[in-house]
Amino acid sequence: MSTPLTLAGDAEHLDHPQGIRRWLTSTNHKDIGTLYLWFSFTMFIVGGIMALIIRAELFQPGLQVVRPELFNELTTMHGLIMLFGAFMPAFVGFANWQIPLMIGAPDMAFPRLNNFSFWLLPPAALLLVSSFFVPGGATGSGWTLYPPLSVQMGPGMDMAIFAIHILGVSSIIGSINIITTILNMRAPGMTLMKMPMFVWGWLVTAYMLILVMPVLAGAVTMLLTDRHFGTHFFNAAGGGDPVLFQHIFWFFGHPEVYILILPGFGIISQVIPTFARKPLFGYRSMVFAMCAIGIVSVVVWAHHMFTVGMPVAGQLWFMYASLLVGVPTGVKVFNWIATMWEGSLSFETPMLFAVGFIFVFVVGGMTGIILAIAPVDIQMQDTYYVVAHFHYVMVAGSLFAMFAGTYYWLPKWTGHMVDETLGRWHFWLSMIFFNLTFFVMHFLGLAGMPRRIPDYPLQFADFNMIASIGAFGFGLTQLLFLYTVIKCIRGGKPASARVWDGATGLEWTLPSPPPHHTFETPPVVT
Amino acid sequence: MMTSDLAKVVAVASLAKAGTAIANDEAKFTFQTPQTLVAHQIYDLHTVILGICILIAIVVFAFMFYAIVRHRRSVGHQAKQFDTNTPVQILWTLIPCLIVVGMAFPATRTVIAMKDTSAPDMTIKVTGYQWKWRYDYLGEDVSFYSGLLTPRDQIENQAPKGENYLLEVDNPLVVPVGKKVRILVTANDVIHSWWVPAFGVKQDAIPGFVRDSWFKVDTPGVYRGQCAELCGKEHGFMPIVVEALPENQYKTWLAEQQTKNKVASAAAGAAAGRTYTLDELKTEGEKVYGRSCVACHQANGQGLPGAFPALAHGAITTGPIAGHVDIVLNGSKKNPAMAAWKDQLSDLELAAVITYERNAFGNTQGDILQPSDIAAARK
Numbered sequence: 001m002s003t004p005l006t007l008a009g010d011a012e013h014l015d016h017p018q019g020i021r022r023w024l025t026s027t028n029h030k031d032i033g034t035l036y037l038w039f040s041f042t043m044f045i046v047g048g049i050m051a052l053i054i055r056a057e058l059f060q061p062g063l064q065v066v067r068p069e070l071f072n073e074l075t076t077m078h079g080l081i082m083l084f085g086a087f088m089p090a091f092v093g094f095a096n097w098q099i100p101l102m103i104g105a106p107d108m109a110f111p112r113l114n115n116f117s118f119w120l121l122p123p124a125a126l127l128l129v130s131s132f133f134v135p136g137g138a139t140g141s142g143w144t145l146y147p148p149l150s151v152q153m154g155p156g157m158d159m160a161i162f163a164i165h166i167l168g169v170s171s172i173i174g175s176i177n178i179i180t181t182i183l184n185m186r187a188p189g190m191t192l193m194k195m196p197m198f199v200w201g202w203l204v205t206a207y208m209l210i211l212v213m214p215v216l217a218g219a220v221t222m223l224l225t226d227r228h229f230g231t232h233f234f235n236a237a238g239g240g241d242p243v244l245f246q247h248i249f250w251f252f253g254h255p256e257v258y259i260l261i262l263p264g265f266g267i268i269s270q271v272i273p274t275f276a277r278k279p280l281f282g283y284r285s286m287v288f289a290m291c292a293i294g295i296v297s298v299v300v301w302a303h304h305m306f307t308v309g310m311p312v313a314g315q316l317w318f319m320y321a322s323l324l325v326g327v328p329t330g331v332k333v334f335n336w337i338a339t340m341w342e343g344s345l346s347f348e349t350p351m352l353f354a355v356g357f358i359f360v361f362v363v364g365g366m367t368g369i370i371l372a373i374a375p376v377d378i379q380m381q382d383t384y385y386v387v388a389h390f391h392y393v394m395v396a397g398s399l400f401a402m403f404a405g406t407y408y409w410l411p412k413w414t415g416h417m418v419d420e421t422l423g424r425w426h427f428w429l430s431m432i433f434f435n436l437t438f439f440v441m442h443f444l445g446l447a448g449m450p451r452r453i454p455d456y457p458l459q460f461a462d463f464n465m466i467a468s469i470g471a472f473g474f475g476l477t478q479l480l481f482l483y484t485v486i487k488c489i490r491g492g493k494p495a496s497a498r499v500w501d502g503a504t505g506l507e508w509t510l511p512s513p514p515p516h517h518t519f520e521t522p523p524v525v526t
Numbered sequence: 527m528m529t530s531d532l533a534k535v536v537a538v539a540s541l542a543k544a545g546t547a548i549a550n551d552e553a554k555f556t557f558q559t560p561q562t563l564v565a566h567q568i569y570d571l572h573t574v575i576l577g578i579c580i581l582i583a584i585v586v587f588a589f590m591f592y593a594i595v596r597h598r599r600s601v602g603h604q605a606k607q608f609d610t611n612t613p614v615q616i617l618w619t620l621i622p623c624l625i626v627v628g629m630a631f632p633a634t635r636t637v638i639a640m641k642d643t644s645a646p647d648m649t650i651k652v653t654g655y656q657w658k659w660r661y662d663y664l665g666e667d668v669s670f671y672s673g674l675l676t677p678r679d680q681i682e683n684q685a686p687k688g689e690n691y692l693l694e695v696d697n698p699l700v701v702p703v704g705k706k707v708r709i710l711v712t713a714n715d716v717i718h719s720w721w722v723p724a725f726g727v728k729q730d731a732i733p734g735f736v737r738d739s740w741f742k743v744d745t746p747g748v749y750r751g752q753c754a755e756l757c758g759k760e761h762g763f764m765p766i767v768v769e770a771l772p773e774n775q776y777k778t779w780l781a782e783q784q785t786k787n788k789v790a791s792a793a794a795g796a797a798a799g800r801t802y803t804l805d806e807l808k809t810e811g812e813k814v815y816g817r818s819c820v821a822c823h824q825a826n827g828q829g830l831p832g833a834f835p836a837l838a839h840g841a842i843t844t845g846p847i848a849g850h851v852d853i854v855l856n857g858s859k860k861n862p863a864m865a866a867w868k869d870q871l872s873d874l875e876l877a878a879v880i881t882y883e884r885n886a887f888g889n890t891q892g893d894i895l896q897p898s899d900i901a902a903a904r905k
Contacts (some may be wrong), residue, residue, distance in 0.1 A: 243732060
């Protein structure tokens with residue numbers, strides 16, 4: 001007699017709105033994951049266009065394309081949009097799609113909050129992008145928003161502050177959702193130490209987000225009251241201190257770097273064992289390394305501030321702690337290579353990006369060690385060397401990891417295999433143009449070119465021209481990625497449930513594409 | 527873009543040129559030639575640590591590429607199913623720890639040396655302004671502003687660019703060689719950063735706070751740097767030039783400056799007493815405007831909507847003259863971008879520029895401000 005009741009309940013549960021309502025009101029982790037991923041790709045293109053305008057201006061010495069004030073607005077917005085609009089939402093998109101599938105949960109713990117945290121993003125992005133069109137333009141204070149310069153800015157700065165508030169709320173809600181899902185909704189038998197590495201990466205990341213996003217929100221709120229309500233948090237004339245903002249900002253800003261890389265570490269730790277056809281080497285040490293990175297990352301912030309004139313003791317502490325981060329990071333790289341060692345390797349597109357990731361990430365890690373040395377950093381601070389370093393870590397690190405993840409899971413999501421030829425072209429073009437763009441920036445920084453300048457002395461001309469050519473190549477290559485993804489969504493060779501012969505994990509037990517609702521009865525992990 | 531074809535040609539030509547330049551100029555690939563003890567230490571530190579990093583990278587990549595070549599399915603390699611090896615894991619955690627400690631040792635020495643500003647032979651106060659530097663030789667009664675010399679038409683591509691494009695200033699900082707120079711760095715408006723790469727000195731200039739650093743140059747010469755902290759729209763256009771002279775020449779220069787200052791203050795005293803005509807003030811004011819105001823308020827006085835108010839038919843420039851004098855002398859409370867100019871400009875310059883602003887860009891106030899009026903307003 002209970003049958004009709006159950007059916008009625010299911011009918012409501014299985015109601016799939018179609019068209020626009022499907023996306024606006026969705027509480028389904030797969031749909032929301034898709035929304036996150038498309039949103040972030042859109043912002044990636046917007047931020048990328050800004051980067052290309054910057055590189056067009058820097059193609060030759062002299063002012064050609066934009067005025068200096070617009071140049072500053074573009075560098076600022078490129079940073080803010082790439083970090084908050086493209087990279088962070090993209091990883092949340094991966095989390096939405098993959099975490100429930102990988103831990104055998106039917107959905108995220110708070111599906112409605114999940115919808116809310118996504119739909120906070122478009123208004124925030126709109127605030128950021130439309131700030132270009134208000135009087136005075138977007139904020140030109142650099143993405144770091146240092147006062148007193150940011151106090152001088154027009155209403156575009158207030159729009160950026162509110163955008164950061166909204167994005168922060170979205171991140172915090174998303175993180176609470178992810179932590180709750182991971183801690184409460186794992187399939188029976190899946191202990192914490194059996195979780196896939198991607199899930200581990202996100203667990204650590206989500207804790208870090210909850211720790212640091214409120215700090216950023218506090219910092220920008222203090223800016224807001226300094227700007228409009230007569231407070232003097234950062235104004236020495238009123239008893240404040242401009243450097244205080246830098247301390248608060250980097251207390252957020254440095255962990256943010258790891259927030260953007262740990263989920264990437266997780267993806268790489270899924271991809272490499274699959275294509276090496278052997279288990280991940282040193283699982284436990286990988287988990288400990290990630291936790292260690294997460295913890296140490298909150299005590300190294302002032303290595304971004306070696307030139308403010310800290311006392312010797314402060315400089316030494318932040319130098320030693322920063323060097324220490326190199327150890328767990330190194331352990332991760334060694335573990336990946338040990339996973340490849342004595343494997344039976346094949347190089348489909350996800351693996352190409354994973355190996356490419358290791359290659360460029362090691363370069364970025366090495367320049368990180370060099371920058372951790374305080375005296376050397378003082379020489380390199382605010383030069384193109386730093387620009388090269390963090391693009392090696394962010395673009396090559398986070399972005400290549402996300403490309404690897406996309407190619408790895410896209411057959412699962414769409415039910416079609418990706419066009420391998422196009423994927424390989426995308427990899428090799430990205431790799432070549434990325435290095436063309438950013439490797440020469442090391443030399444620019446060493447020779448003394450400051451960052452955030454719209455025009456430069458003549459001795460920097462050659463390398464800037466090379467970097468600009470590389471940037472346009474890299475930008476255009478990403479359209480190939482878009483085409484490849486759309487082609488895969490539209491059709492292609494049908495993907496099997498397991499997709500890759502070396503893949504292990506719960507997501508591969510589901511058909512490709514998975515049905516709208518999965519794991520309504522939890523699987524048992526042994 | 528109509529110049530895109532030209533740009534392509536230039537690109538190809540310059541890539542070819544880059545090739546030859548690379549062969550000729552080794553300095554392009556590393557730090558500028560160090561000129562001070564600290565810069566030498568930084569240079570050596572970087573060389574050693576870069577070497578260690580390259581070595582580590584070679585070892586890591588050697589293993590990786592060996593696996594890529596030999597342990598692949600396409601050559602029939604079978605996977606060995608192992609997933610842990612405790613001794614190896616302990617080893618590759620301990621060795622990096624030791625390497626890191628090894629790196630920290632020499633770096634610590636340099637950190638301490640850099641911060642040792644004790645017992646200087648002379649002290650110079652460096653103040654960052656949007657967008658120029660001011661140098662005060664403490665106890666010598668010498669001080670001056672130092673701003674970009676590169677003409678606007680070179681930046682706008684209307685004229686060929688000179689050898690020291692964007693790295694030339696009107697009044698360089700002059701120091702004697704072989705003397706320990708301590709600099710006290712601060713700023714007037716936003717954060718700047720005083721950086722001379724060849725000296726290994728980069729010190730943020732923070733408004734309201736004074737930080738110090740030091741250098742001792744051994745070789746006479748001209749050393750160039752740029753502001754290293756984003757400080758607004760002209761951030762790329764406030765270079766630093768330091769001229770290191772042998773001590774006797776430095777002494778001569780210092781004496782010249784002191785005489786010049788005396789003459790200038792005598793002239794200023796005379797100027798303050800004189801009465802100027804409207805045309806005289808407008809001519810002088812236009813020059814001052816071109817140096818100090820044009821970056822924000824623009825050559826046509828239209829400003830930049832939203833950021834920098836227009837002076838043409840502006841509320842202040844066409845309002846009561848007392849309000850105009852007040853904002854130019856003391857800056858704006860509402861908009862911190864408007865600096866206080868009373869310490870940067872003389873009575874004559876202030877009187878001239880205010881008069882000019884009230885009688886240019888279509889403004890026809892017709893009022894005249896004399897240097898004596900400014901002197902009165904200062905009280």
